[in-house]
Amino acid sequence: MNKSELIDAIAAKSELSKAASGQALDAVIQTIVQAVAKGDSVSLVGFGTFKSTARAARDGKNPRTGEKLKIPATVIPKFTPGATFKATVAAKGKKKK
Template identity: 65%
Template sequence: MNKSEMIDAIAARTDLSKVASAKALDAVIETIVESVAQGEAVTLVGFGSFKASERAAREGKNPKTGAKILIPQTIVPKFAAGATFKARVAGKDE
């Protein structure tokens, strides 16, 4: 499912127009991204949690030359699925 299909699904499940559904989805995504970028965790009970996580510096290899390179430490977004989401995907929901 892509973003356009998600907007259609939201509109079909609610009394919102496609335009309003698109604005709502954009607002949710933007709010999650801004919060995580500021170091806040975002938890949606039953769905999952978004947070920023530090990835340590590590040694890598240049794929063209094979030379060893140092990949610097960086901050990356992480998502952990909630128990309800995991159970539904596994077909264990009731």
């Protein structure tokens, strides 16, 4: 599902227009990104948690040349799915077999 399909699904379930659904989705995404960028975590019970995590500096290797290189420390976004989300996905996975 891409963004426009997600907007269509939101519009159908919420009885909002596609334009209003798109604006709401953009606002939610922007709010989550800004909060995580500030170092806050965003928890949506049953869905999951968005947070920032520090990644330590490490040694790497250029796969083409084999040359060793230093990969600097950085901060990355991380999503941890909630119990309800994981259970729903696991249940759907069992039915497909």
